[in-house]
Amino acid sequence: MGERPGGPDDVVAQLFDGAYRRLVVQLHGVCGDLTEAEEVVQEAFVRAVARGRRFAELENPEAWLRTVAVNQARSRHRRRRRGEVLHLVRERQADRPGDRSGASDAHxxxxxxxxxxxAAQREAIALHHLADLPVTEVARTLGVPVGTVKARLSRGRTALAALIGDEAPVDAARATPTVRATRREDA
Incomplete structure (x- = not known):
């Protein structure tokens, strides 16, 4: 009882082949954990399969997947905050040396x-800089006004500069440290 070629399952399979890795990288920035990013993106694809033809007819299915994955990450974060034990286990795992993602040291x-x-600043920065989404798409994905996204980006970049160090600010689009020739304010 499989789908005909060109059916909803084919659309999901093609999108999985073309977008899965990109979505995981984007959600890694949102979640801060590679395994969790993989899980929320997989959950988004499961929901896409469940939607069948309705998913295949979406104007921008990758944006839909990203929104579902971000919402899933938010839900997981809320549940984790309620359970102190789970939170402590996550912190211990995050503090362990070694990253199995193969990502660069800068990333x-x-x-x-x-x-x-x-979380609000992290989501905005990850979607705008790591996923390279325009501010309007970030706003649509997060369900907030464009001005809110701009404010979160500004505050988040300021906080990141303080955390990483102003001498080597991070070019988040490439996830590598860069040296700023002249000091300028990012809006």
């Missing part, structure tokens, strides 16, 4: 710094 440093930001 690991960036994600560690992002983890220290408030």
């Amino acid at each position: 690991v440093t960036l994600v560690a710094a992002l983890r220290q930001l408030p």
Whole structure:
């Protein structure tokens, strides 16, 4: 009882092949944990399969997947905050040396710094800089006004600069440290 070629399952499979890795990298910045990022993206794909033809007919299915994954990450975060024991286990795991993602040292440093930001700022920065989404798409994904996203980005970049150090600010789009030739204010 499989789908015909070109059916909803094919759309999901093609999108999985083309977007899974990109979505995991984007959500890694939001979650601060690679395993959790993989899990929320997988959950988004499971929900896409469940939607069937309705998913295949979406105008921007990758944006839908990203929104579902961000919402899933938020839900998990809220549940984790309620359970102190789970939170302590997560902290111990995050403090262990070694990152199995294969990410560069700069990316690991960036994600560690992002983890220290408030969730709203972390989400905005990860989606705008790591996922390279325009501010309007970040606002739509998070369900907040554009001005709110701009404020979160500004505050988050300021906090990141303090966490990482002003001498080597992070170019989040490439997740590598860069040296600023002249000091300027990022808006």
